[in-house]
Amino acid sequence: MPSDKIEIRVKRLNNGAGLPLPVYASAGAAGMDICAAEAITLKPGKRAAVPTGFAFAIPHGYEIQVRPRSGLALKHGITCLNTPGTIDCDYRGEVKVILANLGEEEVSFERGDRIAQLVVAAAPQAKISEVDALDDTARGAGGFGSTGV
Numbered sequence: 001m002p003s004d005k006i007e008i009r010v011k012r013l014n015n016g017a018g019l020p021l022p023v024y025a026s027a028g029a030a031g032m033d034i035c036a037a038e039a040i041t042l043k044p045g046k047r048a049a050v051p052t053g054f055a056f057a058i059p060h061g062y063e064i065q066v067r068p069r070s071g072l073a074l075k076h077g078i079t080c081l082n083t084p085g086t087i088d089c090d091y092r093g094e095v096k097v098i099l100a101n102l103g104e105e106e107v108s109f110e111r112g113d114r115i116a117q118l119v120v121a122a123a124p125q126a127k128i129s130e131v132d133a134l135d136d137t138a139r140g141a142g143g144f145g146s147t148g149v
């Protein structure tokens with residue numbers, strides 16, 4: 001594995017005492033698993049912002065995406081409602097996971113259960129330049145299935 005990794009500083013908050021740092025579960029994992037800092041029970045159709053006990057300082061030009069875990073989605077209907085959640089590089093508050101229960105059964109998590117995964121992604125800011133006309137392309141304004149199914 002190449003070791004040219006992005007360094008992200010992480011602050012453990014009081015409610016994060018004893019929790020594992022976000023960690024890649026395998027050598028090639030795209031996401032670091034993140035745990036619930038408190039127990040939560042979600043009835044069907046309900047959502048909650050679940051604390052993680054950690055705050056981050058992400059380098060400029062990057063973001064962290066908060067994504068669901070497929071096992072929880074498949075087995076229990078648990079997802080991140082706003083997936084992928086966006087953690088801005090200038091956010092210094094506690095990262096929370098907006099879990100939603102789309103299943104038919106009540107689902108409970110204990111403190112320390114892995115509830116989501118964090119994917120570090122490049123997120124360059126753009127400079128917006130307003131113009132009167134855009135250049136022509138073969139696609140033009142075609143979209144939303146214009147190329148067929």
Ligand SMILES: O=c1ccn([C@H]2C[C@H](O)[C@@H](COP(=O)(O)OP(=O)(O)OP(=O)(O)O)O2)c(=O)[nH]1
Nearest residue numbers: 066082085086087088089091094095096097098
């Ligand atoms: O799943 C998430 C999504 C966001 N955040 C935090 C970090 C992020 O930087 C901040 C703002 O998120 P976002 O921009 O998605 O929300 P907003 O509704 O636009 O709020 P704001 O006006 O604060 O930007 O909230 C989380 O902790 N978890």
Ligand SMILES: [Mg+2]
Nearest residue numbers: 086087088091
């Ligand atoms: Mg925002």
